Amino acid sequence: MVQGDRPITVSEVKAFLPEAHRLVPDPSPKAGLFVRNQSGDTIGYAARTMPRSREITGYSGPTDALIVFGPEEKLLGVAIRHSYDTPSHVEDVKFDLLFMENWNGRSWDEIAAIEDLNEAGIYAVSGASRTSEALAESIGHRLRAGMPDQNAAAGPRFRVRWQDDTLVGIVILGSLFAFWKQPEFQRLRPWFHVAVFLVLGFVLGDLLAQSLFLGWAETGIPWRTTPGLVLLAAAAFVVPWITRVPLYCTWICPHGHAQRWLMKVVPARWTLKLDDAAKPLLKAIPVLLLIIVLLVSFLQLPFDLAGIEPFDAYLIKSAGKATIGVAFAGLALSLIIPMAYCKYGCPTGLLLAFVRRHASENRPGLRDGIALGFLALAFCLYHFHEPITQWLMG
Numbered sequence: 001m002v003q004g005d006r007p008i009t010v011s012e013v014k015a016f017l018p019e020a021h022r023l024v025p026d027p028s029p030k031a032g033l034f035v036r037n038q039s040g041d042t043i044g045y046a047a048r049t050m051p052r053s054r055e056i057t058g059y060s061g062p063t064d065a066l067i068v069f070g071p072e073e074k075l076l077g078v079a080i081r082h083s084y085d086t087p088s089h090v091e092d093v094k095f096d097l098l099f100m101e102n103w104n105g106r107s108w109d110e111i112a113a114i115e116d117l118n119e120a121g122i123y124a125v126s127g128a129s130r131t132s133e134a135l136a137e138s139i140g141h142r143l144r145a146g147m148p149d150q151n152a153a154a155g156p157r158f159r160v161r162w163q164d165d166t167l168v169g170i171v172i173l174g175s176l177f178a179f180w181k182q183p184e185f186q187r188l189r190p191w192f193h194v195a196v197f198l199v200l201g202f203v204l205g206d207l208l209a210q211s212l213f214l215g216w217a218e219t220g221i222p223w224r225t226t227p228g229l230v231l232l233a234a235a236a237f238v239v240p241w242i243t244r245v246p247l248y249c250t251w252i253c254p255h256g257h258a259q260r261w262l263m264k265v266v267p268a269r270w271t272l273k274l275d276d277a278a279k280p281l282l283k284a285i286p287v288l289l290l291i292i293v294l295l296v297s298f299l300q301l302p303f304d305l306a307g308i309e310p311f312d313a314y315l316i317k318s319a320g321k322a323t324i325g326v327a328f329a330g331l332a333l334s335l336i337i338p339m340a341y342c343k344y345g346c347p348t349g350l351l352l353a354f355v356r357r358h359a360s361e362n363r364p365g366l367r368d369g370i371a372l373g374f375l376a377l378a379f380c381l382y383h384f385h386e387p388i389t390q391w392l393m394g
Helices: 010-014 087-094 108-112 129-145 162-179 189-204 210-219 227-243 247-252 254-265 278-299 321-334 340-344 347-353 366-383 385-392
Strands: 022-025 033-036 042-048 063-069 075-083
Touching: 010 022, 010 042, 010 063, 042 129, 063 129, 075 087, 075 129, 087 129, 108 129, 162 189, 162 227, 162 247, 189 254, 210 227, 210 278, 210 347, 227 247, 227 347, 247 254, 247 347, 254 321, 254 340, 278 340, 278 347, 278 366, 278 385, 321 340, 366 385
Parallel strands: none
Antiparallel strands: 022 033, 033 042, 042 063, 063 075
16 A cells, blocks of 8 residues: 555544544555445545655655545545645635545546546646646546556656747756847847746746745756756756856846836836845845745745745736735835835845855855855754754744
8 A cells, every 4th residue: 555644634534524433545556545434344445645646746756645445446536645745836726616626436447548638628727727637637647556556656757838939948048048039039138028028027027036946956856847947947946056147037037128128117216225234134135034044944834935035026927915014025125226026125135146256255254154054054953853843833
């Protein structure tokens, strides 16, 4: 039997089979649970997507779902048990009944045979497409893994979708604009910025963020299921490390483009010139935010990191209040302080800056000291997380 951590409980199954009294392991390749009533009669069957479908991830991690079949071996329902994905996206999927009930009435074999979700009438949830598609594929993968041939048990196959092709195109074009200074080509740069702002921001929503990196740190890098997003993240770290050019922050990030456009709207004489003494205090904000990220990560605190950055706000239908507030506050401040969020509020930008080499840096400086401080904090949180958690929780 494959149950792993967080095993299925009777109370979960009761939501679909109220007469459920006991769960009995199935030794067959299905590796699920027979659901029996108080008299000992089998009234259904239950399985979960984890850990067999762990490698199928949404935006930032996999989702564990409960799958319950009735006495006629038809699916009664699916429920999300736990997810490493962005909480706001998971909530959108969970409450989209049209999506969650799309499998109801289908047999194990029928669901396992689904190869194209759209052809089967299963469509992604708007604003949480990666999360919902990953859940759908996890269900299919889990049921195929329970078939006699077990072809799916080896893990999800490598796939490239149109979203991945789009992200690859964005990385290639962004790199060309960053390094190929041919004048006729550079004239197209404003159009590229508009395209990236609309497509990456509002269509794909695949912006790099701390919630994404934390999810990958916990569950692994999903290079087989989201290769385009992995390539985007790799380029954001590798290109500045090799060339000193901040590819993602300068040429790709939609929120950075929005702030640059606002700079052109407000006359320079209306902008606020910060005092030199205030700048170090403001630059400490992203440092503090990265400390929060470390605390949430190592101490497993129930905190949605999407709320400390504005990037989820571009997925309007699934954006939480906190991320929308950060997005609008950052843009409003950019009207009086040029590039305010990028300079004084972005923890992801600070993280990417750590890998960027500077020609003037021939010896360790403040940035290296901050990096060592983060390393020391991570060391302490890893080795002393229990007493630290107890102290924080009072």
